[in-house]
Amino acid sequence: MDHIDRTMLELLQHDGRITISELSKRLALSRPSVSERMARLEERGVIEHYTARVAHAKVGLDILLFIQVSELKIPHLEFEHLIANEEAVLECHRVTGPINYLLKAAVPDMNGMRELIDRLIPYGTFNTSTVLTSPVAYRALLPRED
CATH class of the missing domain: 1.10.10.10 (Winged helix-like DNA-binding domain superfamily/Winged helix DNA-binding domain)
Incomplete structure (x- = not known):
């Protein structure tokens, strides 16, 4: 390149x-x-697809969350299928360390956050953080120069 x-x-x-x-x-x-x-x-797969970035708050999803998932009570693949069908979850990443997954979700309000957590809580242990601000919400990716 x-x-x-x-x-x-x-x-x-x-x-x-x-x-x-x-x-x-x-x-x-x-x-x-x-x-x-x-x-x-x-x-070559460098460009995966073209999309629009949508401001979550402008479409009624005022609360952005990061959810750490640990101590899963169901198999990983079953959890991944469940999360793939959870509309509030924007991203799901399986990670190393004591946390199994890191989720990024957007909900309309505190009630929406409670409902999401209530739907997920039977499947593991969850630690939820609410985003206050995003100083770096997006950064363009470029290949490393050798």
């Missing part, structure tokens, strides 16, 4: 709706060259 690919990744992560024409101008490449590079990055 060269400097142009890195710059393209940075531009796409800052504005996923940028046009091929605008990328072409900013990268000083022809539109076919830009399209070819994008296709290569997609084929």
Whole structure:
């Protein structure tokens, strides 16, 4: 991956709706060259997909939570299936150490948080933290320079 690919990744992560024409101008490449590079990055799995980042509070999900899950009472795969079907859970990561999973969830209010915890509590031990602020809510990912 060269400097142009890195710059393209940075531009796409800052504005996923940028046009091929605008990328072409900013990268000083022809539109076919830009399209070819994008296709290569997609084929190699560097670009997984394109999406919009939605502000959780703007869609009525005012409380953002991180939930540490430990001491599972059911098999891991069963828990993962359960969590995959839990709409409030935005992310689920199986992690090392005394914690089995780290979940990121968004709920509308304290009642929503209580309901989520009540649904999950039969399956393990949970430690919930409510997000107060997010000084770094998102950061563009770029390949390491060797």
